[in-house]
Amino acid sequence: MRLYAAVAVSGFRRYATYRAATAAGVFTNTVFGFIVAYTFKALWSERPHLGGYDQAQALTFVWVSQSLLAVGALMGGGFQEEFQERVRSGDIAVDLYRPADLQLWWLASDLGRAAFQLLGRGVVPLAVGALAFELALPASPLTWLAFLLSVFLGTVVGFGVRYLAGLCAFWLLDGTGVNVLCGLLGVFLTGMLLPLNVFPGALGEIARALPWSAMLQVPVDVVLGRHHGAGLVRALGFQAAWAAVLLLAGRAVQAVAARKVVVQGG
Amino acid sequence: MAEPRPRRLSAPYEGVRAYCLVVGMWVRSTMAYRTSFVMMALGNFVVTALDFAAILIMFSHIDTLGGFTLAEVAFLYGTTSTSFGLADLVLGNMDRLGRRVRDGTLDTLLVRPAPVLAQVAADRFALRRLGRISQGALLLVWSLVRLDIAWTPVKVLLVPVMLVSGALIFGAVFVAGAAFQFRANDASEVQNAFTYGGTTMLQYPPTVFATDLVRGVTFVIPLAFVNWLPALRILGRENPLGLPGWVDFASPAVALACCALAGLAWRSGLRGYRSTGS
Amino acid sequence: MDDFIELDGVEKVFEVRRRTGFLRRTRTEVRAVDGISFRVARGEMVGYIGPNGAGKSTTIKMLTGILVPSGGRLRVAGIDPSRERTRLARRIGVVFGQRTTLWWDLPLRDSYGLVRRMYRIPDARYRANLDRCVELLDLGALLDVPVRQLSLGQRMRGDIAAALLHDPEVLYLDEPTIGLDVVSKAKVREFLRDVNAERGTTVLLTTHDLTDIEQLCKRVMVIDHGRLVHDGALDGLHAIGESERMLVVDLERELPPIDGILGARTVKVEGPRQWLAFAATRSAAPVVAAVAERYPLVDLSVREPDIEEVIARMYAGRASL
Numbered sequence: 001m002r003l004y005a006a007v008a009v010s011g012f013r014r015y016a017t018y019r020a021a022t023a024a025g026v027f028t029n030t031v032f033g034f035i036v037a038y039t040f041k042a043l044w045s046e047r048p049h050l051g052g053y054d055q056a057q058a059l060t061f062v063w064v065s066q067s068l069l070a071v072g073a074l075m076g077g078g079f080q081e082e083f084q085e086r087v088r089s090g091d092i093a094v095d096l097y098r099p100a101d102l103q104l105w106w107l108a109s110d111l112g113r114a115a116f117q118l119l120g121r122g123v124v125p126l127a128v129g130a131l132a133f134e135l136a137l138p139a140s141p142l143t144w145l146a147f148l149l150s151v152f153l154g155t156v157v158g159f160g161v162r163y164l165a166g167l168c169a170f171w172l173l174d175g176t177g178v179n180v181l182c183g184l185l186g187v188f189l190t191g192m193l194l195p196l197n198v199f200p201g202a203l204g205e206i207a208r209a210l211p212w213s214a215m216l217q218v219p220v221d222v223v224l225g226r227h228h229g230a231g232l233v234r235a236l237g238f239q240a241a242w243a244a245v246l247l248l249a250g251r252a253v254q255a256v257a258a259r260k261v262v263v264q265g266g
Numbered sequence: 267m268a269e270p271r272p273r274r275l276s277a278p279y280e281g282v283r284a285y286c287l288v289v290g291m292w293v294r295s296t297m298a299y300r301t302s303f304v305m306m307a308l309g310n311f312v313v314t315a316l317d318f319a320a321i322l323i324m325f326s327h328i329d330t331l332g333g334f335t336l337a338e339v340a341f342l343y344g345t346t347s348t349s350f351g352l353a354d355l356v357l358g359n360m361d362r363l364g365r366r367v368r369d370g371t372l373d374t375l376l377v378r379p380a381p382v383l384a385q386v387a388a389d390r391f392a393l394r395r396l397g398r399i400s401q402g403a404l405l406l407v408w409s410l411v412r413l414d415i416a417w418t419p420v421k422v423l424l425v426p427v428m429l430v431s432g433a434l435i436f437g438a439v440f441v442a443g444a445a446f447q448f449r450a451n452d453a454s455e456v457q458n459a460f461t462y463g464g465t466t467m468l469q470y471p472p473t474v475f476a477t478d479l480v481r482g483v484t485f486v487i488p489l490a491f492v493n494w495l496p497a498l499r500i501l502g503r504e505n506p507l508g509l510p511g512w513v514d515f516a517s518p519a520v521a522l523a524c525c526a527l528a529g530l531a532w533r534s535g536l537r538g539y540r541s542t543g544s
Numbered sequence: 545m546d547d548f549i550e551l552d553g554v555e556k557v558f559e560v561r562r563r564t565g566f567l568r569r570t571r572t573e574v575r576a577v578d579g580i581s582f583r584v585a586r587g588e589m590v591g592y593i594g595p596n597g598a599g600k601s602t603t604i605k606m607l608t609g610i611l612v613p614s615g616g617r618l619r620v621a622g623i624d625p626s627r628e629r630t631r632l633a634r635r636i637g638v639v640f641g642q643r644t645t646l647w648w649d650l651p652l653r654d655s656y657g658l659v660r661r662m663y664r665i666p667d668a669r670y671r672a673n674l675d676r677c678v679e680l681l682d683l684g685a686l687l688d689v690p691v692r693q694l695s696l697g698q699r700m701r702g703d704i705a706a707a708l709l710h711d712p713e714v715l716y717l718d719e720p721t722i723g724l725d726v727v728s729k730a731k732v733r734e735f736l737r738d739v740n741a742e743r744g745t746t747v748l749l750t751t752h753d754l755t756d757i758e759q760l761c762k763r764v765m766v767i768d769h770g771r772l773v774h775d776g777a778l779d780g781l782h783a784i785g786e787s788e789r790m791l792v793v794d795l796e797r798e799l800p801p802i803d804g805i806l807g808a809r810t811v812k813v814e815g816p817r818q819w820l821a822f823a824a825t826r827s828a829a830p831v832v833a834a835v836a837e838r839y840p841l842v843d844l845s846v847r848e849p850d851i852e853e854v855i856a857r858m859y860a861g862r863a864s865l
Binding site: 018020021023024025027028031032034035036038039041042043046047050172174175176177178180181183184187188193194198199200 | 299301302303304305306309310312313316317319320323324326327328330331332394450451452453454455456458459460462463466467470473474475476479
């Protein structure tokens with residue numbers, strides 16, 4: 001356990017050294033926040049209470065999603081490319097012989113990264129958004145705590161999906177195609193472009209049941225205070241269930257991939 | 267023994283030639299991983315399609331956004347996506363310059379007898395980016411069929427002029443962004459705010475945004491000339507800032523000015539690199 | 545004499561900004577190259593050595609036009625490299641030991657095709673040069689193999705060939721043998737000797753491997769702290785005379801330190817393995833023979849003195865003055 005804590009800390013530190021990259025990311029997230037916020041403002045003034053949100057809630061959705069974009073590596077930029085590069089170069093064989101569990105090792109490192117990006121890239125855009133627009137942020141510290149827990153679970157779900165995508169490199173060698181697909185699903189099915197509760201009919205039902213909704217839609221609904229009591233437990237349980245399923249699937253695929261490496265001799 | 271020396275050819279010709287040579291190599295490299303390429307090409311088409319799907323979903327709840335109909339928004343979307351797609355196809359990987367500066371591989375480009383800008387622009391050229399252009403062009407055609415525009419020869423001419431000028435303006439942003447990376451070599455994300463952010467903004471009518479924001483993209487970073495100003499003229503709409511009518515035709519001039527500025531930025535960035543070594 | 549490379553008081557000063565507080569930064573000047581002058585004649589083969597950070601790479605980058613000197617005068621084939629970088633590029637070949645210019649996912653042959661077209665090499669010339677490189681560097685079986693499947697040694701040979709297809713008048717090599725196995729090293733050295741002799745290509749190489757210099761270069765320049773501290777024959781490097789080579793022997797069993805071998809002394813014993821130091825100027829053969837005669841030998845290897853070490857020793861005194 002202490003090993004993984006150390007890995008997480010080093011993941012955090014590593015991203016903390018990219019100061020210019022962090023500043024650049026904050027800038028870009030903020031610019032996007034403004035652009036999307038104005039389009040949502042126009043949409044909700046046309047149709048107040050669309051998807052059950054009032055305008056302040058819709059704008060909160062925009063700014064929270066910009067803050068969480070880097071945390072969940074929704075458009076890529078997490079460990080995935082590095083992982084694929086190690087597979088491509090064959091260095092992954094070395095990792096497999098380490099006395100640490102491959103999946104947990106990368107998970108710890110990714111959580112460290114996410115923790116840094118929550119602070120480094122999450123706080124400023126949300127603060128700017130709150131200054132420029134009227135947002136519906138909760139006053140209760142308990143809601144914020146629930147939000148943090150939900151973000152944590154969402155990050156683990158995101159890791160589960162990206163780990164599976166990374167493992168594809170064992171068969172495809174070049175991971176760019178998978179990353180593009182990942183980014184696309186990460187933007188559309190998380191609700192980044194448009195909240196999932198605005199999606200019509202069956203499309204909405206399906207989108208809300210998929211793991212991607214656990215990465216963004218659920219945390220935002222938690223911070224908006226739309227889940228209470230049993231509903232909150234159910235929402236967090238939904239995230240935890242997807243996290244468990246994806247991590248287990250990742251282990252299964254990893255086992256097959258490891259056998260492939262051993263057979264090929266790395 | 268005197269070899270026949272190649273004539274000294276002009277730098278632009280040499281640049282385009284080197285660009286095509288390097289692009290050819292990348293296309294062949296891509297084909298070494300066929301499965302991944304097919305996935306990428308499809309993925310890219312779907313990514314951009316989903317982008318518009320979000321707008322379709324919006325319009326399933328409303329009739330007009332900022333006073334614009336779906337066909338009008340599709341016209342804006344199609345024009346900016348086509349322009350952006352062209353620039354992205356040709357120069358889209360310039361944001362890898364920072365990485366090349368960091369790992370020192372830029373040096374291997376600097377010792378070749380070809381302009382560095384051309385070599386950097388061709389770096390990791392990706393055919394899959396045709397997906398964005400084709401999607402933009404499809405939507406543009408669809409919107410032109412749906413829209414009821416009072417066509418005049420000037421308006422007809424304005425469409426291609428707008429697309430080319432728009433591509434040049436976005437291209438200038440890519441080059442200027444890369445030039446910035448000579449100084450701040452891990453800040454490649456800044457340019458996303460202007461490229462991806464810019465094209466996202468231009469997909470929507472200017473009436474949606476705060477006037478100050480519209481002023482900013484007209485006078486500071488002249489993205490409004492990519493499609494807003496000429497497109498509003500074609501659609502027969504009011505100019506949101508009340509600018510004189512000739513401004514709607516200024517896109518080519520603005521585009522050339524942007525390219526000149528980007529070229530200067532590139533030169534100064536490269537000069538800075540060569541005297542500091544980063 | 546035809547001076548092909550000329551440097552007169554060339555300097556390169558970098559400004560380094562360091563974070564000293566939360567927002568405070570201090571600027572310091574680093575003189576990477578601090579007034580270097582030398583001449584290299586056409587057809588010479590020169591070793592350029594020095595410890596890490598001494599200014600070797602900076603010099604090579606100025607010679608190729610990548611970096612602009614902060615002061616002094618520099619000419620290669622009469623051209624100012626930083627002003628006419630692209631024109632000069634046609635006449636020089638560069639191999640960066642650690643950074644390949646080959647195309648990772650494509651067969652070796654394709655990378656050469658790009659070089660042919662980018663440098664506009666006439667067909668006959670290209671074919672002749674390629675054939676010669678293929679023969680001397682033993683690349684025949686590798687031409688159709690994607691570069692990612694080549695070993696480090698094979699890739700380095702491929703890179704050296706790529707740098708020579710356009711008949712450069714001068715070849716700069718930055719650590720061309722780093723990380724290579726013994727066979728590849730020998731092949732690369734032999735090839736460089738041939739190219740230099742046959743075509744009169746001027747060669748300037750930086751290396752950490754003294755054997756490279758010993759076997760290839762009559763002249764060696766040593767740079768330290770941005771200054772040229774030695775320029776002349778290898779023998780003139782008196783410190784090399786003082787430095788020692790190491791014979792590492794694995795004996796059949798643990799034995800007391802080997803004793804009584806002429807001119808060698810045992811400096812370390814670890815189980816059945818022993819380390820014997822002897823003067824770098826001496827041949828290893830008699831030492832090996834003497835040991836083999838008297839001790840049960842299983843395996844042995846000879847370690848060359850590292851250049852870093854030699855230079856450090858050479859100038860250890862000077863720094864404290």
